[in-house]
Every structure is written in structure tokens, then in C-alpha cells.
Amino acid sequence: MNDMAGKVYLVGAGPGDPGLVTVKGLELIQKADCIVYDRLSAPELLSYAKEDCEFIYVGKADRHHTLLQEEINELLVTKAKEHACVVRLKGGDVYVFGRGGEEGAYLRDHGIKFGVVPGISSAIAGAAYAGIPVTHRGLATSFRVITAHNRLDQTTDMDFASMLDEKETLIFLMGLSKVGEIAEGLIQAGRSPMTPAAVISHATTSEQRTCVGILQDIERRVADAVLTSPAMIVIGDVVRLREQLQFFENQLLWGKRYLVPKIGRKPSRLAALLRAQGAFVQEVTVGEIAGIHALYGAAELADVDMFLFTSQNGVDCFMDNVFASKLDVRALGNAKIAAIGSKTAERLKNYGLRADFVPDQYHSDALVPQLKEYMQYTFGNDPFHSVSVWYPTAKNADDILMDDLVEICQCGRLNVYENKACTWNLQDGFSGYDGILFTCASSAERLFGDVSRQEIKELEKSTRLYAIGPKSREALEKAGASYVVEASKNTYEGLFHAVLEEGVL
Known part of the structure; x- marks a missing residue:
């Protein structure tokens, strides 16, 4: 093994719903220095990566390849020599028609360390999201997953004669353009033309569409529905359970x-x-x-009566500056903390801080009277003491709240971040x-x-x-x-x- 090279992780991203990625897979995405990803990987997952992560798209769609598989193999070796952690993000599961085995073998042959994180296969999850269990007592005791294309991306020679067991659910991946050929092949081999069939397009995503029929008419129904790839085909009596078990396409905002x-x-x-x-x-x-860096002194923080946080970004960037000043939460002393919004209050808890005051309403017209009432209750009406408030906010935030605050306290605005276009x-x-x-x-x-x-x-x-x-x-x-x-x-x-x-x- 090349001890100077990094490690490549072959990670299954799941079938499309980003929530179906594994915990370990997400941890590696967050850690990765480089991510090499497919068309079938949920794009939302990339947003969890580090800001300086390198992204390389190598997707394949309908025989149109960004890179050939051999070139992807070479790319993984090259990137492993440049980065400590490389994630090869693949749709579904790494080893279920994902060519992950070929990539792993190539890495091993070239002395590159690699690991595998299995993913949820669309063969199971895609059917489930359409309300179709791949096995069900009394209907199906087994299931078979078949690819409609071989390693050269040509239609496979499918052994339809071995697919006649009515208790076995058949699942075809990458076969949308071959629906008619598959249905006809099964019928010719002896499967009943009345066998239930379903085609699921963009499974587990908000664009999922499901077309249900029987072997005899499924090709026509799919053509009428104008389904697009990626799509999977499910054949067997379990398709009848869809009316009872569908949940995904019944949601309140489905189709919006x-x-x-x-x-x-x-x-x-x-x-x-x-x-x-x-x-x-x-x-x-x-x-x-973008955070705005500043250093604070322990003495000036100790003189503050109250900190007013209006956003999670304000909390994070202010605390970054506190830590950069070689201080910690103890430097905030006995100051009260006001948080605008429950999520801002929750973010404070990440730093071991509890908000003393969270107003019921957040817009300035209602906020300032609530703050004034709280300060009067907490600090009293001593005319010789003006309450000192620090207000960490965005550099390009407006001055409306600040203008109102100076009427009721001695307020210091801290520009701790900038919202940049x-x-x-x-x-x-x-x-x-x-x-x-x-x-x-x-x-x-x-x-x-x-x-x-x-x-x-x-x-x-x-x-x-x-x-x-x-x-x-x-x-x-x-x-x-x-x-x-x-x-x-x-x-x-x-x-x-x-x-x-x-x-x-």
C-alpha cells in the first residue's frame, strides 16, 4: 500500500431522498477533502461538505458519460495522492449494480487504501416509497434484483425462463427503455399477462411518479405517463398492496x-x-x-449588563471572537442574555448558555417594548445607571432596531458578520x-x-x-x-x- 496516499471511501448515498444516507456516510461527506459523485447521488448531500472540499461530477445518464468507468478509476487514484480523505459518492448501494467492486479492486491494485460504506438500495427503498413491499407473507417469499444493462451498457441477455416463480418479486433496475421487452419476454416464457407490474420514476424523491398496470399493458401505460429515468420496474403480486401501503405520494404538499x-x-x-x-x-x-474578526477584553465584557442576540449567525460569530480572544463563556460573567427566536436560544445552548429572555414577538415594533419591560424589571429604574447592552449583528443589517434600542439603554452594536451577496x-x-x-x-x-x-x-x-x-x-x-x-x-x-x-x- 502507498502510505503517502490518502484513503478512498466508497459511500452509498441511498436512492435519492437525502434523509436515507447512513450516519457513517454523512460523517465521511462532512470530513471529505474531495467528493467524486454520480448523477444519482442526492445533490443536497454535497452541501454538508467542508467549504474547501473539491467536487468532481462523473455522472452517467442514458449512455452519456462525463467520464468512462476506466477514467473514474484512474481519477480516484490521482485524487487519493492529493487528498487525505476522498469520498466516492454513489447512488443507492455501492455494490448493487454500482460498479463499486471494480473501483475497489482498481484501488487495491494501485496500492490505495479504501473503505466501503453500504447504502440503501433503490431496489428495496424505491419500491417501499411507492407502497410496494418486496416480500409479503402469502404473496412473495423472495425477490430478485436484475439489471437491464451489462457492463458495456448494452441490454443484457435476461433468462426469463428462470423468472416464473409467482412467489418471487422481480425488480429491474436501469430498464425504463426496455419495459416492453421485459414484459413480452416474461409473457413468452410463461408468466401470466395479468401479473401486476409497476414502474417507479425518480424513486424516493419529490419528483417520484408511479405507474401501475399488468404485464400486458404496462408498456402502454408508461408511455402515456411519459415517465423519465432513472426508473425501476417491479413485477409480482406485491404490487397489489400499493393502494393499502402508499404513503409518500399522499403527503399534503405532494406535487407542489x-x-x-x-x-x-x-x-x-x-x-x-x-x-x-x-x-x-x-x-x-x-x-x-462571512465572520468579522475582533478581539475582546475580559474587562469590557464584564461591564456588559446584557447581550442581545438576534440570529444564530450572530451567536456563532460572536463566540468565535470570544474564543479567538482566548476567553470562554466565563468572560460573559453575570450578564443577562436575550435571544430573538427559539432557534437563536437553542444555538446559545451549544455554548452552554441559556437565554434569560426570549420575546413572544420578533419584529421591532413589538420587540422594543418587551425588552424595555424586561430591563426595567431586571435592572430597575436607577436614573444613575444606564443598562449596557451589546448587540452582535450583521454589518449590513439595518439600523432600525439599533435606533430604537438607544432610546432605552446604552447599546453597543457589534458587527460580527456580513451577509455577502x-x-x-x-x-x-x-x-x-x-x-x-x-x-x-x-x-x-x-x-x-x-x-x-x-x-x-x-x-x-x-x-x-x-x-x-x-x-x-x-x-x-x-x-x-x-x-x-x-x-x-x-x-x-x-x-x-x-x-x-x-x-x-
């Missing part, structure tokens, strides 16, 4: 499509809430968080979405910065615009929006419920 502009690379919690109800969510990063691209523009959800004013300004008022008027005819709070709504109205749905509670959960009320109820 939403666009979520976000700040930062990490997946947003809002997108996760929407996806959990079956929605297709496209996230687009329109800004990045970044380049972004939407290949298909804004069309095709049921709604666009804005979680901050800067997202609205950046997404619609070059969009005319007339274009926004046209967009509103087919797409609902949602705002998390007054500032986001005002930014949208300034851009030309005439009707914006504002969350009744200025949280991701509040925005999510606004979508439910508009889109479902």
Missing part, C-alpha cells in the same frame, strides 16, 4: 414546487419542512455568511414554481434585483410569494409585488404553516 433563496451553503430547515410534506424544493444560494443561477428561471419563500429582505433584494416590476406582476399570476416577516414583505413590495403572504409568526415554522394554509386548506 417551491423555490427557496437562502443565505449560506447548508440546507435550510425551511426546505426540510417542505420536503417532509412531499414538496419539491429548489434552494438557491444568494448570499454567504454571491453569484447565483437558476437554469429555468422562476417559472414552474407554486411559490417562492423569502426568509430575509436581502434574499428578496438579490433574487429580484434585476427583475422588472412588470415581470414580477406576470410571475404573481402563477406563483405565490411568501415572506417570513414585515421586512421581507416590504422588500418584495418595493420590488413590485402586489400580494405577499406574510407568516403570522416570524419563524421558519410560521412560514411553513403559511404555505400549508395557502396551498392546501
